[in-house]
Amino acid sequence: MIKSDVQLDAKGLACPMPIVKTKKAMNDVAEGQVLEIQATDKGSVADLAAWSKTVGHQYIGTNEDNGVFYHYIRKCNPETSDLTEKTFEQTISNEDAVKGDGIILDVREAAEYAFGHMPGAKSIPMGELTNRMNELDPAQNIYVICRTGTRSDLAAQQLSAAGFTNIYNVLPGMTEYTGELEKEV
Amino acid sequence: MSNKVAIIAANGGLFDAYKVFNIATAAAASEKEVAIFFTFEGLNLIHKQGMQALEMPAGKESFAEGFAAAQVPAIPQLVEMAQELGVKFIACQMTMDVMGLTKEDFVDDIEVGGAVTFLEFAKDAAPTLTF
Numbered sequence: 001m002i003k004s005d006v007q008l009d010a011k012g013l014a015c016p017m018p019i020v021k022t023k024k025a026m027n028d029v030a031e032g033q034v035l036e037i038q039a040t041d042k043g044s045v046a047d048l049a050a051w052s053k054t055v056g057h058q059y060i061g062t063n064e065d066n067g068v069f070y071h072y073i074r075k076c077n078p079e080t081s082d083l084t085e086k087t088f089e090q091t092i093s094n095e096d097a098v099k100g101d102g103i104i105l106d107v108r109e110a111a112e113y114a115f116g117h118m119p120g121a122k123s124i125p126m127g128e129l130t131n132r133m134n135e136l137d138p139a140q141n142i143y144v145i146c147r148t149g150t151r152s153d154l155a156a157q158q159l160s161a162a163g164f165t166n167i168y169n170v171l172p173g174m175t176e177y178t179g180e181l182e183k184e185v
Numbered sequence: 186m187s188n189k190v191a192i193i194a195a196n197g198g199l200f201d202a203y204k205v206f207n208i209a210t211a212a213a214a215s216e217k218e219v220a221i222f223f224t225f226e227g228l229n230l231i232h233k234q235g236m237q238a239l240e241m242p243a244g245k246e247s248f249a250e251g252f253a254a255a256q257v258p259a260i261p262q263l264v265e266m267a268q269e270l271g272v273k274f275i276a277c278q279m280t281m282d283v284m285g286l287t288k289e290d291f292v293d294d295i296e297v298g299g300a301v302t303f304l305e306f307a308k309d310a311a312p313t314l315t316f
Binding site for chain 2: 012014016017023054055
């Protein structure tokens with residue numbers, strides 16, 4: 001079971017209904033949140049990936065269980081995402097973070113983490129960070145990573161403001177990562 | 186990239202209807218601006234009575250079971266869905282005159298226009314599709 005913010009039951013529906021329902025359901029999803037679409041239409045696998053690309057949302061992945069496809073899409077705003085300026089000064093490359101002696105902190109949503117993360121990375125989604133900082137060791141180097149470096153930049157600033165000093169923002173982030181992936185699906 | 190999809194519906198069978206409305210609703214759900222120009226037999230697809238009983242091509246009647254098994258939505262449902270998503274329906278005035286039809290014979294909220302009305306919409310659309 002992968003965590004998502006909003007769930008849509010599109011089981012038993014034929015093309016183009018899963019897409020039409022997804023479009024409508026997306027209206028109730030906040031930017032950055034993850035929508036889970038349950039569908040039995042085999043065409044939905046290719047279609048939802050293509051739809052996400054066309055509309056500008058992030059297609060995270062599909063998991064099949066017992067004839068039902070569970071699709072995960074993260075709502076993006078194509079006009080603002082990836083353009084936000086990153087201001088946290090201490091940064092580290094993907095490669096150096098993997099080789100480094102610290103812990104990799106993945107602040108993407110749980111579903112993004114489940115479909116592939118760096119080996120050994122710890123998952124604390126951005127929205128949960130404030131309440132879960134006590135899980136982190138201030139003495140350890142912490143390499144904060146997300147998809148493109150935007151969320152990890154904010155997370156690094158939050159941690160820094162909370163008194164952590166050994167914080168690095170990992171750039172360019174998972175989007176450019178080609179190394180080994182661990183998956184939970 | 187063009188944000189418009191223009192469709193010409195010129196045939197009036199059940200299969201034609203699915204091709205037209207599936208592509209139209211999928212495009213509209215992908216945030217495209219969509220217009221369909223209904224001409225000749227294509228007018229059947231938005232005719233209040235006609236759209237309830239669209240015919241399968243001769244010899245293909247066995248597809249009915251497949252449609253039911255795959256839970257494919259009925260055409261009137263797709264028409265409603267398309268309009269809800271903002272797909273614009275343009276009925277061809279000339280064909281309506283030839284067939285003796287008026288705007289009242291069709292589903293609500295359609296436009297009636299001539300070829301130029303459609304061409305004006307389609308001039309910067311990509312793709313333009315004909316069914």
